[in-house]
Amino acid sequence: MDRVLLARRALAMGLGVLLFCGIWAALAAVRADLPGPLTTWHSALELFAHPFYDNGPNDKGIGWNILHSLQRVGLGFGLAALIGIPLGFILGRSPFIADLAAPIISVLRPVSPLAWLPIGLLVFQKASPASIWVIFISSLWPMVLNTADGVRQMPQEYLNVARVLQLSEWKVFTRILFPAVLPSVLTGVRLSIGVAWLVIVAAEMLTGGTGLGFWVWDEWNNLNVAHILIAIIIVGLVGLAIEQLALLAARRFDYR
Template sequence: VRTHAPDWLPRVLAPIIGLALFVALWAILAKAGGRLPDPASTWHSAVEVFGNPFYRKGPNDQGIGWNVLTSLGRVGVGFGMAALVGIPLGFMLGRFRFLSDMAAPIISILKPVSPLAWLPIGLMVFKAANPAAIYVIFVCSLWPMIVNTAVGVRHIPQDYLNVARVLNLSEWTVFRKILFPAVLPYMITGVRLSIGVAWLVI
């Protein structure tokens, strides 16, 4: 009786083989010459760096753990500010056509700007690296939440809004009962994209 390999075996072996080939190619290139460190020396250096991640020997000599915490703090503050501004603004732009037409040229101009272009402006305004980094994260994370939330509001079926108008519902009730539940998937997509952008520009 012929036995077949389990279905999960190729899925497990493929990444292992790929990683082994990558390390082997790395070792060959390092041995061939040049300034590329070999895998063994890289591993030993990584053990030293991650072995004591929270040492502190001054403001410019700290463990990688402190640097990671600082980066997480910057992302949290910048992304949180972008969410507080971007999501309500997206609802307003999607709900009111006149506001959307007013903001469209501004968003079209500022959205494609590279994060590298925002950093000098932040340094010039805030005169320090930490608030400048938070500013760049805030600006770059803002656009996906604004655009996705506004698109979600515009895709709400007009029948829903007509019923709300017939029932004479207040704007807050329309938001709570109609807009927010319908826009939530679009809003989550915008938040997910903004988190990715925040990590890219940090």
């Protein structure tokens, strides 16, 4: 039964891809300036034939641009995790600190990530650190809020047992608090990494240099629409891979 269901899902997804390509081909037949699926496929084969060529700072292969974007996302996201997860535990454990931080978080959280880019350029004076700053600030809030909510929703009985056993605060954290809150932490991590990957392309378009965002903008200036479509597909596939890895981690450590 599971195999039949899996086959049906695979068939439905395959039909969905074919339908999408059919609509794409029909639009390309109407618009001469829009490359069709076959033209884009041949351009992709040429593009990935030499993905790591390097002809200078503004002319690098698609492989280098993907790696530069992933590096910025990794650095910004890593810094956000180092600060956001402990901060979430503190807010969840201390109602006073949570009330203290609530107005600041409420005001800053809805701000568009790209609105922080000029601040990053002002402080760091360079494009790459400014992009990492944007990733950091956009990744921070989901981890803070999900971790804090997970701490607040933890059953009080767990902490009562810890008090009876007279466990130290460190043992309460490592033996009770962290394992119980880990699913909420991983939910915040999954949301944050998705936001980070969405934001990096727009940030790199504005800052220039290297990365997928810069590459898309450069190809637009060259009116190479096929490469822009390839970049869109690459961004989607890499984002899908990142999300699936985060989901696997969340399922692996979900003890509920």
